[in-house]
Amino acid sequence: EAGVAQSPRYKIIEKRQSVAFWCNPISGHATLYWYQQILGQGPKLLIQFQNNGVVDDSQLPKDRFSAERLKGVDSTLKIQPAKLEDSAVYLCASSLVPGANEKLFFGSGTQLSVL
Amino acid sequence: GQQLNQSPQSMFIQEGEDVSMNCTSSSIFNTWLWYKQDPGEGPVLLIALYKAGELTSNGRLTAQFGITRKDSFLNISASIPSDVGIYFCAGRTAGNNRKLIWGLGTSLAVNP
Numbered sequence: 001e002a003g004v005a006q007s008p009r010y011k012i013i014e015k016r017q018s019v020a021f022w023c024n025p026i027s028g029h030a031t032l033y034w035y036q037q038i039l040g041q042g043p044k045l046l047i048q049f050q051n052n053g054v055v056d057d058s059q060l061p062k063d064r065f066s067a068e069r070l071k072g073v074d075s076t077l078k079i080q081p082a083k084l085e086d087s088a089v090y091l092c093a094s095s096l097v098p099g100a101n102e103k104l105f106f107g108s109g110t111q112l113s114v115l
Numbered sequence: 116g117q118q119l120n121q122s123p124q125s126m127f128i129q130e131g132e133d134v135s136m137n138c139t140s141s142s143i144f145n146t147w148l149w150y151k152q153d154p155g156e157g158p159v160l161l162i163a164l165y166k167a168g169e170l171t172s173n174g175r176l177t178a179q180f181g182i183t184r185k186d187s188f189l190n191i192s193a194s195i196p197s198d199v200g201i202y203f204c205a206g207r208t209a210g211n212n213r214k215l216i217w218g219l220g221t222s223l224a225v226n227p
Contacts, residue, residue, distance in 0.1 A: 042203050042217030043158070091157050106157030
């Protein structure tokens, strides 16, 4: 079974530029997450989708971050404009069903460096 | 945001030694998850716990869901070099707002 696919693996941009990340979850997984992981910290949830609807985006900096999952499968996360503090690994995760027994499966992440 | 207290922050051990790490919270959780993250990769689920008092093993790994539902521990027996990595605990809160809260990780180094 294929895992969660993410691209690109690495991205280097200058501050104020825009960047986009792509995620393809495990086939059949209805729930998709975007996490931000700053070096030395645990993952921080940015946004959670259930199919193509947003369940939780309370920690998404909406003035610069946006995400969509138009057909309930692939998802993109965009940052515009980027700031230095956005340097982090952006992880995508998916799960089969939400709930108490939910298990998250992660992609390898996109490492973003903002110069 | 809210985070768990995970300890120790880092460990450096000799190959063959046993390892123990734990997570505590001021909130009650109804799920505990333990993940391992290798450099340049996303976290990989090791063990999932769903009931207070539950003790679950996965090979050389054993984890327990604390009776108070506010803590969990992970033990690794007879460590080997490939155990190197960062171990994260994550707890899911009870109730309607079932957020997954993450610890800051325990970095494990194994000296062969």
